[in-house]
Amino acid sequence: MFGKYLVLLSLMSVLVVTGCDSTNEDNAPESDGPQLTSLTGPDVDVSLALTSAQLDWVGQQIFRNECAGRFQCLVHWNDGEAFPSLGIGHFIWYPEGVEGRFVESFPALMEYMEQRQVDIPEWLRALEPFDAPWREKADFLAVDDSLRVAELREFLAGTQGIQAEFIFRRARQSLAKVIEAAPDNQKPEIAARLESLSQTPGGVYAIIDYVNFKGEGLSPTERYEGQGWGLLQVLLEMSESPDQSALVKFREAADTVLTRRAANAENPIERERWLPGWRKRLETYAEPPVFKISK
Template sequence: MNIIPKTTSVLLAAIVLSSCASKAPPPKLIPQAPPSPQVKVPEPPKPQYIQLAQRDANIIGQRIWMNEGSAKIENLTVWNKGEQFASMGIGHFIWYPPDVEEPYTETFPELIVFLQQQGVETPLWLQTTFDAPWHSYEAFKRLEQSAETQALRSLLANTIPQQVQFLIRRLEKALPKMQASLPTEERRIHLIEQFYRVVQAPNGIYALVDYVNFKGEGTSPKERYRGQGWGLLQVLENMSSHSPNVMVDFANSAEFVLRRRVQNSPPARNESRWFPGWRNRIKTYI
């Protein structure tokens, strides 16, 4: 049964870090209890929650880690040549050194704060700075095998479920932005319907979290070619309301949106070279 909320309020997510049976049931959206009938003053509709067992969170995290870093420990701390920032964790969370202009949203310091709030013990040096300790790619490579960097990789390897929880928090924040970017109620309702259909499907939470981490929300005007975006917003909008297999529909929509991006991209960027890898990643959603 599809659960379609009557509100466009922010979706809250809570991961239940508990043991799970060998065959865990698919995640379900669990509405909170309705307000007491004795309450006379109307209350806003209650939020709904994504409930995910620790085993499932770990499985999702391993798949995202495979997508982003081939599930290799050394790829939990990366600085790609030509970039001005490091990429940390299973989601390649961006981390800038001090005094660097930030063209992309920095997320790694936010992850560290989140881990600390979850009771995770972090290295002392991470508790006193929000800036990356390396000032350049060359400095990172020199210290790649230092005790501090190895301790950081160990921390990230041991907190995969928590990183998935953090990614779901980011997804929560993306949903109201996507809604607000649409000009009509009809389109907003369609967006929410497709979102909930995907959440309730097998692989649904993985697909949503991975895609928004992979290609973004789709709300930024800067992320457009010829006026058309390629984020999660565009994928959900392009989905059919009546497809019998929601994950096939989601994957087909994602492939369509990314193929359109390649077709609209400046020829000098040669984005077609990336498309086979993108398509292989999308196939993991089915």
């Protein structure tokens, strides 16, 4: 049984972006993805397949979700946060000495861009250590209209496709980890829920966006009162109602999980300002007319 599960996990890490370059996956499978065998016997296919045009749409939608696609928002510092957020996915970048509870993602994006041989601004590449150069929001606001910040925004505006690839690959890598982290008796149903979501364009988008939005749910620091709010927690919260689609169940479960997070948060800004915005974002978890699943 254990060996069979390891095979399942190794296969589940494979997702396909048709038409996108890959630096580490020269032997990528066909875009319809592998058939995966679950712990309970039936085949489970949790591969995600997107063409480059579909991935562009997902990236643009994530950018709209984060800040309505505004150029100025590509380098931003939210009220109530101890770090700036950058790029279409509002990737977290901690200043030196700040140890936040949320998973930092901007340095990983820069590493991915280096692998893709993207021309990164020299001052950004030369930072050592690679920490955000502003210690607090007031420091950032003092230089918000500087040439360096303008260059950073232009750089991020010109690399939106690469950022979308990075977001997709993070979601891809999360699937096996999420199933592995689930309670043993719920691993098959978590895999089945991911399979159901992966069958529709809205479900594919929801998985990718939610991992970028609230993470995998695996970091022990991303907890309030011992309760997380990432992809794993949403999948565990999904109902078994036969009268609802997987996407509707995912959206409702995400609302429950995020409402619980806001209720457990010490900072009232999460309940008063952030939760309404989170719920608005969840409303985009619907079947878009823009694209169909790639076959």
